[in-house]
Amino acid sequence: SIAENDNLHRYGAAGLDAYVDGEYLRTVVPPSLVVHELDLFSGVTKKERDICLYLPLFSVVKVIGLGINEGSNLASPEPFTLPDPVVFYGTSITHGGCAARPGLSYPAIACRDLNLDFVNFGLNGCGRGEAEVAKILARVKAACFVLDYSQNNPSAESLKNNYAPFIRILRKSQPEVPIICVTPIYWTPELSGTEGPSIHEELRQVIRDAVSALRGEGIEDLFLVEGNRDMLSPEKGDGLTDGLHPNSLGFHYMARGISKHLSEILFEE
The missing domain is CATH 3.40.50.1110 (SGNH hydrolase)
Structure with a gap:
């Protein structure tokens, strides 16, 4: 579900932020309340990256799956400075x-x-x-x-x-x-x-x-x-x-x- 309020920007309410190697890349926003496949990294050069995703602030999200290109792989991210949050x-x-x-x-x-x-x-x-x-x-x-x-x-x-x-x-x-x-x-x-x-x-x-x-x-x-x-x-x-x-x-x-x-x-x- 997507929250709506006069003082909320839609990107904040329903967007998903992608940061790469600590820097902001882009925000994607689903256009409606149905299941969506959101493409975060089309057209970028292929190399190892440290990726951090921030989920919407005021909407309920169910992550069904995460897809990557053939020939790519998933690995553990760089560790945080401290082990506990x-x-x-x-x-x-x-x-x-x-x-x-x-x-x-x-x-x-x-x-x-x-x-x-x-x-x-x-x-x-x-x-x-x-x-x-x-x-x-x-x-x-x-x-x-x-x-x-x-x-x-x-x-x-x-x-x-x-x-x-x-x-x-x-x-x-x-x-x-x-x-x-x-x-x-x-x-x-x-x-x-x-x-x-x-x-x-x-x-x-x-x-x-x-x-x-x-x-x-x-x-x-x-x-x-x-x-x-x-x-x-x-x-x-x-x-x-x-x-x-x-x-x-x-x-x-x-x-x-x-x-x-x-x-x-x-x-x-």
Whole structure:
């Protein structure tokens, strides 16, 4: 099925991105809801390539098969820098809405730049920090957890009730894996003073307080990233599609911000 929404580009909703040797090649989009054979590499010279495919952000895909030309072969890709993935948990922003195509979500950009595998648990409208979800994430052997889910909570009190318990569940299962806590990025009502702009700052303060308290409990390798400063700040408002969700430019801003922290945490300590 193909998702449709006013703030979604069709390439992002239903396209499939092909990257070759780390560089973008093309996007293919099925024209309708039937089984399709999509040709990604017609007319290219024959040589060994490292290929990465990003599946659609907002559509259900069933891969029936993968075909190659006669005389070609499949081999293992070049290994990632680390054996375990970075695990992202969050909202539709984490998911990739409203990127122009699948390879432009901020987790995809950041991990591609650092040659890291990643798992994206961005849940459109449903990233609310339930304990049951934390237990599922805790079963994924991770190089790092990135928590970016605060905006899906209906209130600061709701986030306060689940944030520290969520982290404790992850830490109990994986005691030495870094956990990055991301506060909300900038959204335009903070500039205009409409639609309850204070809620984002309240959510930010809940996260700051939780990180401080958990560090006081002796929980280590817990890192705070200020989303509205380090990832998408007020002077980068052109990076937003609808005042809340980033566009492709905004995801580049976010990726540059989080990749700096990932690099420092995973490679420089």
